[in-house]
Amino acid sequence: MLEVRDIFVSYGNRDVLRDISLTLEGGKMIALLGANGAGKTTLVRALNGILPVSKGEILIDGKPFHKFSRREIAQKVAVVAQENETKFPVTVLEFVLAGRFASGGAFGWESEKDFTASENALLSCDLASFSDRFMNELSGGERQRVVLARALATEANILLLDEPTANLDLAHQGSMFRLIRERCRTGKYSAIVITHDLNLAAEFADEIVLLKDGRICAKGAPSDVLTVGNLVEVFGVRVLLDANPASGKVRVTTVY
Template structure:
């Protein structure tokens, strides 16, 4: 379990995250929503120990995260960042295998267990057809699936996803959320997902956290906090809320 207690992050004297409390429990998906620049990515980075906190503490299975090495954290926490284009030709399989770095010696080559974990992740993310294709030859949706496969190959049981569905088509957006949901429900993973899509958050998340200017202003079950007043507060837009007839979950429609 990953837990943030009253954490703050400062960049050069400016507070970008203040007094944030968050608990990622096994089996649950937490959606993090907020306007651009609200501190969502900083929160994910802090949860992973990659952004230095100026106050509070982050506990990974009860241990302070800053007392752990990067490898120890990487074996427990897997990150899906917004993907970047590589200038080097890297195959899908090579890319996914980099997710196993924390398990081997720095000199070493992958062992059978590493290859097994990578192959399983490749299969889970529906990438079996192109392990030898180059990353730069894939479509945006395929690439994002490979980035998720690498996170799954690392076998970290806490998934942190930074806008994994940005630039994806509808089918790929749903697929990404389904893959994460499956890991959470069936294997007790916990996940935090940054998303701008409130309908996906309503559909798949167990909890929604709303950030405004570096502060968590609302958190709770989607049905409780996804309302017109809160959405106006964080995005400054008007919305109509009703119920999705197919799932019975909240449905958000923006008024233009």
């Protein structure tokens, strides 16, 4: 379980995040929404301890962050960051195995367990035949799935995903969210997902957190948060709301 208590994060003397509190229980999937620059990525980077908080505290399973080493946090929290490219010829398998750094060892060769975890991750991301391909030969969407596979290979229970569907086609957007939700449904995992797709968030998330200018402007069940008033306030656009005929969940239509 991840608990965030009244945290502030600042760059220099400018507060980018103010007074953020939220709780991520096991089995839950939270979607983090907000306009560009609202502080979503900053929040995710604070939630795995890479960015220090200036006030407040973050606890994993009741224990505050500063009691964990970098490795220990990485064993519990895995990140799917926005893509970045490497100039070295790294294979998909090597890339995914890198996710085993925290739970495997800092030295030596990978163990049988490391390989098994990586292969399972590749299988669940629909990448079984890709293991010996080079990362720089893949399409953007394929790379994005490999990045997810690396996070799954860590076997960390808390997943933080920063726009995991940004480069994906329609089918893979759905299957990525379904995969994350299924993991959470087992109760062992939980996830915070940044996305710009309000409808995917409404469809899959248990809870939505709406960020505006570094503060939480609304949080709760999708149907409570995705209201015309909130969306006008956060995004400044007019929207129509109805129900998705297939699932009955909230559906957001932008009026241009």
